[in-house]
Amino acid sequence: MGKILAIVIGVALLGFIAEEVVRSGSSFFRGDNTNIGEVNGEKIAYADFSQKLEQSTNQFKQQSGQSITPQVSNYIQETTWNQYLTELLLNKEINKLGIVVGEAESQSMISGSNPDPQIQRQFVGQDGQFDKSKLNQFLQYLQTPKADAAQLAAWNDFVRQLITAKKQQKYMALVTNGLYVNSLDAQDDYLAKNKLANFKYTVLDYASIPDANIKLTDDDYSTYYNAHKNEFKNQQELRSFEYISFNAAPSKDDTAAVKAQVEKLVGDFKATANDSLFVQINSETKGQLTYQKKGQLEPKLDSVMFTADKGFIYGPYFSNGSYKVAKLIDSRVGPDSIKARHILINPTTEGGIDKALAKADSIKKLIAGGKSFADLAKMYSIDKASGEKGGDLGTFGRGAMVPAFDDAVFSAKPGELKVVTTQFGVHLYQVEEQKGSSKYVKIAVVDKPLTPSSKTQAAVYSKAQAFLSSLNKDNFDAQAKKANLPLKKAEDVNAVAASVIGLDNAREIVKWAFKSEKGDFSDQVFASGDQYVVARLSAIKPKGILSLEDVKKQIEPAVRIQVKGKQLSDKFQSALNGASNIDQVAQKAGSKVTPLQNIVFANPVIPGSAAEYKVIGTVFGSQPNKLSKPIEGQQGVYVFTLDSFTNPAQLTNNIREKQQIGQVLLQRSQGSVLDALKDKANVKDNRAKFM
Structure with missing residues (x-):
């Protein structure tokens, strides 16, 4: 099932x-x-x-x-x-x-x-x-x-x-099946990968103009925005909010109280004869006690438990947000892994645990009398996966099985036929082989997490509530400054977000943000982990093409590059006037000439710089020995002169190229179909x- x-x-x-x-x-x-x-x-x-x-x-x-x-x-x-x-x-x-x-x-x-x-x-x-x-x-x-x-x-x-x-x-x-690649597609792809361009270029980097020297105007922003408007299409409504958080982390008194609580357990922990039950009753973290070797314990225990005597108590100590006390229950030298087999019997179908144990004992006697373990496993084991393999469980290390079975098989000697009961039933098992040898310890750990007390939470909540009570529509920033509290930001949050930067559990705050108007502050104090939060909605970006105001901050670096590009292009244009070669242009512009060999269209990277699609694309559309116009690229403004092209051998068989292009189209088709359906939906x- x-x-x-x-x-x-x-x-x-x-x-x-x-x-x-x-x-x-x-x-x-x-x-x-x-x-x-x-x-x-x-x-x-x-x-x-x-x-x-x-x-x-x-x-x-x-x-x-x-x-x-x-x-x-x-x-x-x-x-x-x-x-x-x-x-x-x-x-x-x-x-x-x-x-x-x-x-x-x-x-x-x-x-x-x-x-x-x-x-x-x-x-x-x-x-x-x-x-x-x-x-x-x-x-x-x-x-x-x-x-x-x-x-x-x-x-x-x-x-x-x-x-x-x-x-x-x-x-x-x-x-x-409707996708088709023709011969012209194959020819273009072949040339893009194999036609070589040899050219010289000179560049004026955008970084050559300090940002402080650029004063952006409204026209600069509008020009860039209008040219790239379709890039600012918002697929879903997004909202931004600012918030003040009050930290309700545990106080010194909280820390002392939790530590004292753990210290009180030490005496009883040392005296108890049932360590497993003690852990289950007193520890926040429940779990079975298992044998572990060096390197598997947390560092503080790993350094002391392998040389300590049985019954040794370590702690209280602080680890991973909790105060803990640990006890060494047992230590032994044993195999690292074993090969074993078993026959599993279901007590329910046998009429109870006693009858299941009796059946296991009968099968054990049959094996001791010469019957095949493998044959009996196929016949009687309810674990069909191993039963079909003669009961074989393969080779496994400590911790791979449930604790009761793990302890039993790693304590047994090779060849012994023994019985153990677990939550799965009664096992008749036999260890066939042991591998490796290490010292193992069984440790019991009682932990109490360090959390803020209700007194601490109430005090911090009161501060947050007082801050909220002091707010009006216009004084959020002033009150935050007066309280000496930093204003934090959660930007471009979608309607189903569960967390934002700085807040792991922010679902209720997000819900509030999507019910509010720009400028509203929250009507309540929100709890998020150990923080109490008061928020103000700062921006709403609706679905569709965003306004210039919505993206102004986002596009500022690109607008600055655009303005720098205009200035550097003008500088190159002046240098081009009266120049007959690239060296003269570089000399007048105060730049240097760099020769490049064997550049292909399919890999438009200028070595030592970056991918320059516009520059390389223009190179492959140019005539030799002609100075280009200034080209605004990714890293700066370029001027080049093409020396020559090296054409590849004639493509005589385009089957391979067609197959390669077709494979790329096939891989992209599923995503493209879904994108088209989504755009239309x-x-x-x-x-x-x-x-």
Whole structure:
């Protein structure tokens, strides 16, 4: 069942993951209360999206083992949203074109001679290859009355996902099959990679004019903005806010209190006979106690525990935000890894733990009497993966198995037949081989995190509340300065952001920002981690082409370069007047001439400088022995003279060039199709009012 559910979740996340989809930017807190969005008039129900988001989150937990932080949650939500939108956009095109997967084709994908790769990966034999008999056995089981209803539903959902993916493949095949590379494309590509240009250039760097000497005017900004307006298209509404934060970190009294709390535990910790239970009751961090070798403990313990006596107490000490005390429970010299095999018996099906232990003892006697361990494992072990291999678990190091089993097998001698009970059942096991030898210690650690007390939090909150109470529409900056508090900024935040620079958990602040007007300050004190925050909305950038005012600060460096370029171009133009060669131009302009050999159009880099697309492009469109006009490049303003071209051998067979270009087009086609569908789509994103 676990495998089938994993398949369903995995396939649900397959498909074509789009980049950020165009979002509306209208008010996020009005309108439909049940639909989280809309694509070309098709509504997205909050319940449907929420279900997919839950599947994505569960899959992430299973695969990564990480905790779900606000940043991770935001990433999962964004990925799931984009995948959901992409499916809707593609499915609309698929339905419009009448693309289907017929019954015979579906059957072939599931149980034909060459089933879908997703199915093949789930039904493998002992050799790791697809096992058709296992698939057939499973399909037959689904047809019986004994078939689990949930498992059957999961399988049907999985098949539906396979069919959807197949339709998407067909749609993309229609697009890619229409791609064509002609002989002229191949010839141009060949020349771009093989035609060589030899030229001399002189350059006046932008850095030669100090920034302080450039005074930018409104006309300078307008000229640049109007020439690059389409570059400032905002795909989604963004907002910026400034904020004051009051730090509620633990005080000296808080620190002393937590340390004293840990110190009180030392005596009882030293005296207890049940260290594991003591840790479970008193420690913030729960966990099984396992043997570890040098280098696996945190540094403070690693330096003392391997030379200490059993029962030694270390601490209290401070580490990773907590006060801790550690106890050496045991130390021993043992193998680093072992090769072992086992037979696993299920107490539930045997009628209880006692009967399972009795069965393990009976199997043990059979093996001791000469019966094959491997044969009995295949016959009796409920761990089918190892059972089919004679119970073989392979070679593994300490910590690879659950603690109870780990302790047992690493304490056993090679050849011994022993029994241990874990949460999985009763194991009859045998260590076949031991490798390596190191000293290992078992350490119990009790920790108490250092957090601010309610008294500390209340005091800091009161300061933040007093600051908020002192504000009016016009005095935010003045009050911050009076309180000697730095004004921090969160710029260009989108509506579903969970964190911003400086604030790990900022979701409530972001929600407030998208309900407010420019200049508003927050109507409450927000808690974010150990900080209390008061914010003011400083900017709103609507969806669409941004105004000059919105991008003025952003484009300032480029505008300054543009003004410098005009001045340097004028300087070169004066030097060009009356000059007959590049050396004369450089001498008059106060620059130097640099010769370049064997430059190709496909790699427009000037050695020692940077990629200069405009300069190299102009070179390849020039005639030899003519001075160019000033060209404003990336690093400065250039003037060049072309010496010669070296043409490659005639292209007689363009098949390879066509294939290379076609491959590049094929790789880009999927993203290009999705971009085109997104640009055309009318998408409304209401996630901000739900999430």
